[in-house]
Amino acid sequence: MTSLRTRLLAGTTGGMLLLLAVLSLIVYGTIRRALFEQFDAGLEATAHLFAASIEQDTNEVELGLDLEQMPEFRDTKHETYYQLWGADEIVVGKSSSLNSTMLWRIPDGVGSPAFANSRGAGDRPLRAIGLRFVPRASDSEERLPPRADLPTMSLTVARDATELHGQLRFLRWLLLTATTAVTAVSFLIATIVVRHGLVPLNAMAAQIGAIRADDLTTRINAQHTPAEIAPIRDRLNDLLSRLQASFQRERRFTADVAHELRTPLAGIRSTIEVTLTRARDRQEYQAVLSDCLEIVQNMQAMVSNLLMLARLDTRQMVFRQDRIALADLVDTCWQPFAERALQRQIAFESHVPGDLTCLCDPDNLAMAVSNLLANACEYTNDGGRIWVAAHAAGGHVELTISNTGCSLHREQIPQVFDCFWRGDSSRKDAGVHCGLGLALVQKLITALGGSVTAELQPGGVFVVRTSLGGSSTSLP
Amino acid sequence: MRLLLVEDYRPVRESLTKGLREAGFAVDATGDGEEGLWFARGNDYDVIVLDLMLPGLDGLSILKKLRAEGRQNHVLILTAKDALDDRVTGLDSGADDYLVKPFAFQELLARVRALVRRSYRTKNPLLEVQDLRIDLTVQRVWRGPEEIVLTPREYALLEYLAMRAGQVVSRTDIWEHVYEFNSSASSNVVDVYIGYVRKKIDRPDRPSLIDTIRGRGYTLGAEP
Numbered sequence: 243m244t245s246l247r248t249r250l251l252a253g254t255t256g257g258m259l260l261l262l263a264v265l266s267l268i269v270y271g272t273i274r275r276a277l278f279e280q281f282d283a284g285l286e287a288t289a290h291l292f293a294a295s296i297e298q299d300t301n302e303v304e305l306g307l308d309l310e311q312m313p314e315f316r317d318t319k320h321e322t323y324y325q326l327w328g329a330d331e332i333v334v335g336k337s338s339s340l341n342s343t344m345l346w347r348i349p350d351g352v353g354s355p356a357f358a359n360s361r362g363a364g365d366r367p368l369r370a371i372g373l374r375f376v377p378r379a380s381d382s383e384e385r386l387p388p389r390a391d392l393p394t395m396s397l398t399v400a401r402d403a404t405e406l407h408g409q410l411r412f413l414r415w416l417l418l419t420a421t422t423a424v425t426a427v428s429f430l431i432a433t434i435v436v437r438h439g440l441v442p443l444n445a446m447a448a449q450i451g452a453i454r455a456d457d458l459t460t461r462i463n464a465q466h467t468p469a470e471i472a473p474i475r476d477r478l479n480d481l482l483s484r485l486q487a488s489f490q491r492e493r494r495f496t497a498d499v500a501h502e503l504r505t506p507l508a509g510i511r512s513t514i515e516v517t518l519t520r521a522r523d524r525q526e527y528q529a530v531l532s533d534c535l536e537i538v539q540n541m542q543a544m545v546s547n548l549l550m551l552a553r554l555d556t557r558q559m560v561f562r563q564d565r566i567a568l569a570d571l572v573d574t575c576w577q578p579f580a581e582r583a584l585q586r587q588i589a590f591e592s593h594v595p596g597d598l599t600c601l602c603d604p605d606n607l608a609m610a611v612s613n614l615l616a617n618a619c620e621y622t623n624d625g626g627r628i629w630v631a632a633h634a635a636g637g638h639v640e641l642t643i644s645n646t647g648c649s650l651h652r653e654q655i656p657q658v659f660d661c662f663w664r665g666d667s668s669r670k671d672a673g674v675h676c677g678l679g680l681a682l683v684q685k686l687i688t689a690l691g692g693s694v695t696a697e698l699q700p701g702g703v704f705v706v707r708t709s710l711g712g713s714s715t716s717l718p
Numbered sequence: 719m720r721l722l723l724v725e726d727y728r729p730v731r732e733s734l735t736k737g738l739r740e741a742g743f744a745v746d747a748t749g750d751g752e753e754g755l756w757f758a759r760g761n762d763y764d765v766i767v768l769d770l771m772l773p774g775l776d777g778l779s780i781l782k783k784l785r786a787e788g789r790q791n792h793v794l795i796l797t798a799k800d801a802l803d804d805r806v807t808g809l810d811s812g813a814d815d816y817l818v819k820p821f822a823f824q825e826l827l828a829r830v831r832a833l834v835r836r837s838y839r840t841k842n843p844l845l846e847v848q849d850l851r852i853d854l855t856v857q858r859v860w861r862g863p864e865e866i867v868l869t870p871r872e873y874a875l876l877e878y879l880a881m882r883a884g885q886v887v888s889r890t891d892i893w894e895h896v897y898e899f900n901s902s903a904s905s906n907v908v909d910v911y912i913g914y915v916r917k918k919i920d921r922p923d924r925p926s927l928i929d930t931i932r933g934r935g936y937t938l939g940a941e942p
Contacts, residue, residue: 497799497801501798501799502798504798504818504819504820505727505730505798505819506727506729507819507820508727508730508796508798508819508820508821509727509728509729509730509733510729510820511820511821511822511823512729512730512733512734512737512820512821512823512826513729513730513732513733515733515737515822515823515824516733516734516736516737516740516823517733519737519740519741519823520740533729533732534729537729
């Protein structure tokens with residue numbers, strides 16, 4: 243698990259360390275260069291002064307100054323040495339303090355000095371300058387620039403650089419210490435800041451932890467939430483609201499189921515109990531038993547519908563994809579209702595073209611159509627009319643089932659697909675229809691990839707419009 | 719005793735009607751709320767058994783309307799909803815009792831009898847008028863030590879008179895509380911049945927327990 247705290251701490255501390263390191267390197271480099279430039283300038287001045295004091299008379303080199311007396315050469319702190327080579331790279335002079343030590347000749351271009359670092363006696367660091375020059379003729383005041391045809395001399399002046407290196411060492415130490423110290427302090431500060439900064443997160447976590455599954459009315463407190471956490475809090479609160487609504491729906495559904503099962507149970511119980519209060523004749527018992535059987539069958543249908551709804555909700559159903567001849571399907575589905583419709587003088591018309599097919603699961607589509615026909619049959623007035631029509635439109639099949647005798651109001655129409663909703667008049671035969679049929683149809687058609695809508699047309703005509711995929715007007 | 723049953727679920731309505739009639743009640747039954755209200759307004763029922771979920775007009779609305787009109791009928795609510803709120807709402811709307819479906823028929827019967835006794839301000843299920851004893855629970859009648867066997871209609875008539883013992887009860891009252899709405903009987907039938915009951919409960923050497931008050935009706939067990 244990645245800790246936000248660790249990441250924040252590592253980020254800030256690491257960043258600070260990197261910044262300080264870069265800064266230290268720049269500071270060190272700049273100061274080092276300045277110190278060297280200063281040192282080298284002194285060294286160069288000494289070398290030039292030295293070179294200028296050298297005169298040559300044909301073959302003799304003469305030192306114009308008592309060099310050993312120059313303050314630079316007498317400074318014990320910054321001890322300076324020289325060594326001079328003649329034209330043939332023969333040592334023509336050197337500092338007496340060098341004793342037997344030899345300085346090295348720095349091979350450089352004529353005219354411009356070159357610098358080098360070395361180690362002297364006692365392993366002391368030396369900084370040296372090498373210079374090639376044409377010595378001034380003793381009879382001339384002018385120094386000639388080095389030329390190939392003129393004899394040149396080489397001069398190396400070396401100076402003790404212990405102090406310089408000491409200063410640089412001190413600087414390195416100072417920068418390293420400062421970097422370490424600042425990093426350590428910034429780590430401490432970051433720790434405190436991060437801990438403080440994460441307090442709202444911890445507080446929110448505690449609030450979320452306190453939400454119980456059986457009480458979804460709790461919301462995460464809005465007070466003192468930083469702007470970055472506020473969206474999370476809001477989304478969580480939204481989620482809680484949706485969960486609460488969904489739980490309430492579930493609870494209401496369960497209560498509705500219980501209610502709908504109680505009514506037929508009450509019917510069975512009172513029918514049986516009243517019958518048992520005294521001895522009855524055979525016909526009476528038979529009538530009571532067939533009454534109870536009818537109730538049980540209705541309950542069974544309701545339980546099947548509930549199970550089907552539950553399966554559709556949890557997407558447990560697997561559908562086939564067959565080409566279905568719609569006219570046949572509608573005729574088959576109508577058969578169980580035909581006799582009752584005839585008794586009630588309800589006219590049934592199917593205007594489904596014989597060659598119209600669609601691609602769907604046959605059993606489940608039949609179930610949906612049967613439910614729609616059952617619903618139409620139930621609510622059509624005696625002597626009324628039920629008609630089914632279908633046509634292909636843009637790759638879809640639109641199947642409409644219409645019936646007369648609808649007593650619903652226009653504003654009740656959107657409710658017809660709700661579970662356990664029944665129009666008032668439909669309660670005349672309460673218990674037989676529990677208000678699941680259209681809810682099931684809607685879920686089923688949706689699961690089959692179609693859509694279903696209901697509308698009320700003038701004259702109490704109730705129309706359910708179903709749209710299904712995979713239309714074709716030629717049977718295979 | 720006359721009873722109105724408003725229940726839309728046919729199996730419950732039919733079985734309760736049968737059971738209550740067999741228990742000696744005159745029962746008017748309907749499955750429609752509007753019709754139920756119409757019945758309740760038109761007759762003085764001893765007890766109204768009311769389902770809450772009804773087509774036309776729901777049970778609570780019927781109850782509220784009846785109470786608003788000042789009717790004092792005892793109302794027992796039948797409901798499939800058993801949430802506390804539903805029960806409280808029912809009682810607060812003026813119901814006297816409630817029963818959650820599914821229920822035992824004997825319990826309904828007992829509760830209806832209790833409501834009938836409350837209608838006539840008697841808590842004792844054993845009515846005594848002189849040496850006439852009526853056990854309301856088992857619906858049996860004794861005169862002295864001797865049990866008298868009555869037909870259900872005769873029993874209903876005697877029970878009603880006994881509930882209002884000492885009072886003058888009009889023929890219309892008797893007719894209203896003993897006969898169902900769609901019975902073909904007229905109030906003349908009451909006189910015929912009074913005759914049957916007298917024959918069974920009276921002793922030849924004593925004056926009749928049921929007095930005829932000319933032009934007003936009958937009275938049971940009036941002090942001579």
